[in-house]
Amino acid sequence: DVKVTQSSRYLVKRTGEKVFLECVQDMDHENMFWYRQDPGLGLRLIYFSYDVKMKEKGDIPEGYSVSREKKERFSLILESASTNQTSMYLCASSLRTGSRNTGELFFGEGSRLTVL
């Protein structure tokens, strides 16, 4: 069965701390994504990666960085957490089929981050 695993379901951090959110998928997918979800705003793309060591900025990359050293793992990094980064973070992956991404995303269960 398809699985995307996010390492932490709930985290509480202090302003200025460095935060790592880890995501692992076991489906050999090329594409991986990090979204943040806020009430009334839906999902907004932070970064995505289409291959190992490759990344592209999404709609709201400021204050975030990512790392993809292995195909199955995609990490989101908050270098210095701020209160406005309190949110639900969702990782997803998809298969790049031929030259068209049909777009079916497989999601993890989310990491709820609170920054005090």
Next chain:
Amino acid sequence: AQSVTQLDSHVSVSEGTPVLLRCNYSSSYSPSLFWYVQHPNKGLQLLLKYTSAATLVKGINGFEAEFKKSETSFHLTKPSAHMSDAAEYFCVVSDGGGLDTGRRALTFGSGTRLQVQP
């Protein structure tokens, strides 16, 4: 450029009555369209997808959606709501673009919360 608008942030129905969740999209190319569902404290799960085959798409749990190009709509329906359908629903568009769209991401609507009253 692409965008998607979910016309209702909240919809409330009684159990056993029909469900209609509305979605309009904008896309420069022939789009792929999706509906995802999110139950509380869970990730998103694909309900159904349209990728230029039949315009009426059937999904899981009795849901279906119809792609109407002339109206740029992709509304989600179900004939009879069940209590377990209470969740948040997201309409999503991917325009694919031209070559090598494997790197393209999706655009999500802001979500519709469905309440089902007993």
